[in-house]
Amino acid sequence: MADGAATFVLIHGGGSTSWDWHLVEPVLRELGHEVIAVDLPIEDAANGVSEYADAVVAACEGRPNLAVVAHSWGGLVAPIVCSRVESELLVLVTAMVPAPGEPPNDWWAATGFSDLQFPEVEDAFYNGVPAALAEECTARGREQTGERDGEPSPLKAWPEVPTRFLLCRDDLFFPPLFMRGVVRDRLGFAPDEIDGGHMIALARPRELAERLHRYWAELPR
Known part of the structure; x- marks a missing residue:
């Protein structure tokens, strides 16, 4: 691992797999970084967000210079994860932003997402993604039981880690206007923005990887 390089720890979205990041990973490696993409144990009804975080922590145990990225x-x-393991950077990519102690199921109503009116579109997730990739991603999807999503999150406070939020301007699932408000209210700053839809890692993998690399390079040393 080169001096000054990160270990990027990539966390996929709901009902999905680490495959979502398979086009981003080689670009990050090309830029000199190590990469760990984790499959969350979402199919086991005994697990909740705490156990999902434990799986990520176990996957990056002993690795230096952690940059945790979540979609x-x-x-x-x-x-x-960042509250349980020493991390240098946290990046949220068109991601849900939890409040301390908030049950996952409560996020939708608490942020106002449940009140949004959406235009009729064929697929709010995959706009901008080549059809073959969208089909494979759907085929690889896994059942996320959500049995414990009504339980309070173990997050006590936002971790003291430099945090960035990357909003996708063409996102039809988490619309930009909505997410700008969520980020402002919950993180206290304005998000960064990039072209692309919700599945940015499949639609614009190089642009995403280069933005992650830039966030790491901009950290004070």
Whole structure:
């Protein structure tokens, strides 16, 4: 591992897999970083966000210079990870932003998402993603039981880790206007923005990887 490089820890969204990041991973490695993409144990009804976070912590045990990156539902897991393992950076990519102690099921109503009116579109997730990739991602999807999503999150406070939020301007699932408000209210700053839809890691993997690399390079040393 080169001096000054990160270990990027990539957390997928709800009902999905680490495959979501398979186009981002080689670009990050090309840029000199190590990469760990974790499959959350979402199919076991005995697990909740705390156990999901434990799985991520176990996967990156002993690795240096951790940069934790989460997409979509994975945003509920990432800050718990950063509260349990020493991390240098936390990046939320069009992700849910939890409040301390908030049950995952409560997020939708608490943020106002449940009140949104959506235009009729064929697929709010995959706009901008090549059809073959969208089909494979859907085929690889896993059942996320959500049995324990009504329980309070173990997150006690936002971790003291430099945090960035990357909003996707073409996102039809988490619309930009809505997410700008969530980030302002819950994190206290304005998000960064990038072109692309909700599944940015499949639609624009190089642009995403280069943005993650830039966030790491901009950290004070």
